Amino acid sequence: MIIAIDGPAASGKGTLARRLAAYYKLNHLDTGLTYRAVAAALLAKGLPLGDEGVAIDVARNLDLAKMDKSALAAHEIGEAASRVAVLGGLREELVRLQQSFGNKAPGAVLDGRDIGTVVCPDAKVKLFVTATSEARAKRRTNEMLSKGQEAEFESVLDDLKRRDARDSSRSVAPMKQADDAHLLDTTEMDIETAFQAAVDIIDRALAS
Ligand SMILES: Nc1ncnc2c1ncn2[C@@H]1O[C@H](COP(=O)(O)OP(=O)(O)OP(=O)(O)O)[C@@H](O)[C@H]1O
């Protein structure tokens, strides 16, 4: 079984995907990490983010099991990831990798921007998780402050808006809600309430 979760930056889709994977005993892949890993490699080599040849090379050698979430978590890497994510050839490589992860038993929860539309269009259940830009910026600011990083609400808000605009307007696989995805707006929900709402949606879909 595949559960597809998409949504804008800091909407809580990763938190939800991890918990749902544990609850339904499925594998989990945060596909954003694959774009972050490619961006981080380009930055480390001092290469332009538009260098598709090198980006594809990095993608071909990417070991999903070795992606280090905490090393890739930096705000700047998220921004760089969104800039490499416009490269069509790179996306083809990463989508292949993500699909083969999803095809392994017992199935998986994948979260990203194009899971329901491109990576797993036949997923059993699709969720599009969102929240207002302000709620998301507040969550991300608090997250950064709690890790001892500097964060200023207005600047985090501007960054999220810019990244969402780039992700939803690119010509290849733009972020969007799949026609058959369930919308889950978590603006007024805490993590536990959002998880219970997601389980309700999924259980109803599995029973139908
Ligand atoms: N419903 C919620 N209420 C309050 N805080 C939340 C909620 N869901 C997630 N969070 C917190 O918001 C922050 C962002 O969540 P998370 O990393 O899951 O988002 P994301 O959509 O995966 O982000 P990204 O696209 O940047 O990977 C985390 O600190 C998380 O603990």
Ligand SMILES: Nc1ccn([C@@H]2O[C@H](COP(=O)(O)O)[C@@H](O)[C@H]2O)c(=O)n1
């Ligand atoms: N399926 C996906 C996942 C991610 N991206 C791009 O990567 C950036 C970073 O993603 P995070 O989820 O870790 O924040 C994101 O802004 C997208 O540009 C993607 O295109 N498709």
